Amino acid sequence: APLDLDKYVEIARLCKYLPENDLKRLCDYVCDLLLEESNVQPVSTPVTVCGDIHGQFYDLCELFRTGGQVPDTNYIFMGDFVDRGYYSLETFTYLLALKAKWPDRITLLRGNHESRQITQVYGFYDECQTKYGNANAWRYCTKVFDMLTVAALIDEQILCVHGGLSPDIKTLDQIRTIERNQEIPHKGAFCDLVWSDPEDVDTWAISPRGAGWLFGAKVTNEFVHINNLKLICRAHQLVHEGYKFMFDEKLVTVWSAPNYCYRCGNIASIMVFKDVNTREPKLFRAVPDSERVIPPRTTTPYFL
Numbered sequence: 486a487p488l489d490l491d492k493y494v495e496i497a498r499l500c501k502y503l504p505e506n507d508l509k510r511l512c513d514y515v516c517d518l519l520l521e522e523s524n525v526q527p528v529s530t531p532v533t534v535c536g537d538i539h540g541q542f543y544d545l546c547e548l549f550r551t552g553g554q555v556p557d558t559n560y561i562f563m564g565d566f567v568d569r570g571y572y573s574l575e576t577f578t579y580l581l582a583l584k585a586k587w588p589d590r591i592t593l594l595r596g597n598h599e600s601r602q603i604t605q606v607y608g609f610y611d612e613c614q615t616k617y618g619n620a621n622a623w624r625y626c627t628k629v630f631d632m633l634t635v636a637a638l639i640d641e642q643i644l645c646v647h648g649g650l651s652p653d654i655k656t657l658d659q660i661r662t663i664e665r666n667q668e669i670p671h672k673g674a675f676c677d678l679v680w681s682d683p684e685d686v687d688t689w690a691i692s693p694r695g696a697g698w699l700f701g702a703k704v705t706n707e708f709v710h711i712n713n714l715k716l717i718c719r720a721h722q723l724v725h726e727g728y729k730f731m732f733d734e735k736l737v738t739v740w741s742a743p744n745y746c747y748r749c750g751n752i753a754s755i756m757v758f759k760d761v762n763t764r765e766p767k768l769f770r771a772v773p774d775s776e777r778v779i780p781p782r783t784t785t786p787y788f789l
Contacts, residue, residue: 540570564596
């Protein structure tokens, strides 16, 4: 039988997760879609760019209230959908269902948390295990992780990537030749794209994260110049004001998880591009606790 994508979207929108077999079918379906995408996936304006979500399902719903629903608004999500928040499974399921239903209206990039290793430490694995009673759901989702693209290019002039730059990458074509359908390596170009951070350093410096690099203004300006870019958009770092421009406005960090980990007190943002020269940050705060369901310590599954 063909997938009932409308039903999947409806279930996911209610912060419910799918029966295991339906999740498997949805993951397989999205894997086939992602196989067609380039490492540097072209996207046209108008488009809205989003940063880390980290399983904060009710805040993702607030993001959509702020920026518009799919498919009315075209979105790029720059990775880190899972871990740390209460609802990684429901959050990722919702994004998968939207991707399946409207593949050309939502682009999902890979973050450093879209990895087997990291999700086994920061919550997503345990959450799948708790909610489904086994690790199959986690396995289906991690197969999707391996297929996610690593960058998006808006109107050929704005590059979106989760983390940042790599000393091994001078041109966009070098991103296009990466073998991306695998677990994120411990070092090298692919690793750097999802792990690196901008910093006030001369060129490159060792990252305290233990993966990726710190890169400075000179490196950023060179990369932007060589590749005829206007701007690099990235996520990966909590910004209290929701977004932060650096390096003479050649780079912006966008953070989309408000009150991160339910205690940081930060504002979140999304960046709306009408065209490459017209950008507007939209800010939003966390949903009040009265409007979110804080799950009990042991969660039992309930299906529609």
